[in-house]
Amino acid sequence: MKKILAWGCRLSLAVLLAGCAAPPPRHYSLAASATDRAASGDVNQAVGTGLLLSVAGIPAEVERPQLVVRDPARDPAVQVLNDSLWAAPLVDQIRDALAFDVGRRLGAVDLRRLPGAATLPARRVEVRIDRFDMVWGRFVALDADWTDRAPGADRPRFCRASVRLPAGEGVAALVETQRRALDDLATLISAVALGQPVDLQGKTTVSEFGCT
Numbered sequence: 001m002k003k004i005l006a007w008g009c010r011l012s013l014a015v016l017l018a019g020c021a022a023p024p025p026r027h028y029s030l031a032a033s034a035t036d037r038a039a040s041g042d043v044n045q046a047v048g049t050g051l052l053l054s055v056a057g058i059p060a061e062v063e064r065p066q067l068v069v070r071d072p073a074r075d076p077a078v079q080v081l082n083d084s085l086w087a088a089p090l091v092d093q094i095r096d097a098l099a100f101d102v103g104r105r106l107g108a109v110d111l112r113r114l115p116g117a118a119t120l121p122a123r124r125v126e127v128r129i130d131r132f133d134m135v136w137g138r139f140v141a142l143d144a145d146w147t148d149r150a151p152g153a154d155r156p157r158f159c160r161a162s163v164r165l166p167a168g169e170g171v172a173a174l175v176e177t178q179r180r181a182l183d184d185l186a187t188l189i190s191a192v193a194l195g196q197p198v199d200l201q202g203k204t205t206v207s208e209f210g211c212t
């Protein structure tokens with residue numbers, strides 16, 4: 001009888017500890033979908049221009065494995081989500097997302113991913129992210145500046161843009177909206193590279209844009 005009681009106590013303790021265990025963290029990515037990447041593959045193989053896109057820096061407060069969100073209604077307003085992690089370092093995810101989107105629009109090979117194409121003339125784009133905000137159930141905000149040097153150009157162009165998009169509820173919605181904000185930034189970077197005019201009339205998502 002004592003053995004049965006002891007076994008029952010150990011079983012109850014195990015169940016109690018299992019119930020108190022924290023759920024495993026979820027991982028999030030800013031990468032384009034596999035479908036989008038597959039659709040761009042044939043284009044990139046046929047071009048004769050390379051792209052060297054780098055991200056020189058991101059805000060220090062978001063340079064961590066955990067997602068960082070803001071909620072003005074709570075104290076503290078900035079929250080570090082230990083159960084929501086980036087699938088890879090955030091600076092690398094931003095670089096890869098921008099390089100994919102810009103390369104797709106320019107029809108250029110990402111030389112970081114295809115080192116065998118390093119002999120191609122390369123456009124060099126260096127991006128610095130000054131703001132990377134995700135606000136619970138409200139919006140995401142992305143501020144960036146970048147330099148764009150065309151192959152053979154004497155000097156680069158300097159540009160800056162701010163993007164803000166409304167976001168839905170939940171972590172997944174914030175991440176997806178921030179991915180769309182990066183896509184908007186890639187659209188502006190590509191337009192500058194192609195020498196295309198950027199018409200911001202009606203584009204309330206872009207609050208600032210300019211180049212020198």
